[in-house]
Amino acid sequence: MTEKTLLKVIMEASIRIGILFILIGWCFKILEPFLGIMMWGIIIAVTAYPVHRVLSARLGGKNMLSSVIITTFLLLVILMPCLILGQSMVSGLQSIIGLYQNGQLKVPVPSETVKTWPLIGEQFYTQWKLLAENPGEVIKMYGPQLQTAFSWIISFVSQAGMGFLMMLASIVVSGLFLVYSEQGGSAAHNLFISLAGDQGGNFAKVTEVTIRNVARGIIGVAFIQATLAGLGFLAAGVPLAGLWALIALLLAIVQVGVAPVSIAVIIYMFATGGTLTAVLLTAWLILVSLSDNVLKPMLLGKGAPVPMLVIFIGSIGGFIFEGFMGLFLGAIILSLGYKLVLAWLADKTA
DSSP: OOHHHHHHHHHHHHHHHHHHHHHHHHHHHHHGGHHHHHHHHHHHHHHHHHHHHHHHHTTTTTTTHHHHHHHHHHHHHHHHHHHHHHHHHHHHHHHHHHHTTOOOOOOOOOOOOGSSSTTTTTHHHHHHHHHOOOHHHHHHHHHHHHHHHHHHHHHHHHHHHHHHHHHHHHHHHHHHHTTTTTHHHHHHHHHHHHHHGGGGHHHHHHHHHHHHIIIIIIIIIHHHHHHHHHHHHHTTOOOHHHHHHHHHHHHTTTTTHHHHHHHHHHHHHHHHSHHHHHHHHHHHHHHHHHHHHHHHHSSOOSOOOOHHHHHHHHHHHHHHHHHHHHHHHOOOOOOOOHHHHHHHHHHOOO
């Protein structure tokens, strides 16, 4: 090959590669606003696929009808508790803001029984009573901290509302993916083989199993526990029940569990509410906290679970990077990366 011919080949290849990169960049920019919804749509579709396959077979191979049934069911399961708890949270925040603006915001006086609590009783009662009788003094003492905390809560609630809408859109998108699940699965399998050669099929299987296990065993369990705890808060008349359920969801996803929120609510109920209500709520929240031991084995499926540290780092990192939706996506994406790296290392050492 002459020097002139070689130069021509290099220039043509460079132009083609440049055009390809420009095209990919444009496609990414066009799809960027929808990437979060599409990612969640894929995750939900992969998670629901086993149910879709069985239901479709029983319906005589009607993929469309099966997809509609699953999508409707998921929308109802997500929509109803979120609307109930969300309405409680929004109305509670609006009420608190209105009372604060009118100078009528009052904190309930703690019960005398709080003094009898071991270790923290006396001090806790004194600080709580001061807040109830002289909130202005407490606000002066901790004004900047309270303002920062309140701003964070408002921002978190706003992100959660947007995340809720994105989740609903993702469920609808997942229904479309389920209709074409066979074609999509084949395309994904071929893509893995193109990228990883002979081990592509194994990597595709690892990806499928990891997404399904983490979505059901981590995200699903966290949602169930937070919803059950939130409904308990609501039934017991706990103020801002939806907000505490949302915080419980966050803690459950990062594998801390709903216990910290439950303990705080139980202390509040024993200090201000009726004893019977507090006891019943305590029993309910203990059952919700222990349900983790039953739900995870049922939903996590086969295969080695992802270490808690990976879930924790993925959730926190995703939340910092992408906001509320990143809380969910971060756990799944990092878990997937972790399992794929382990599969790749196992292949290298085989």
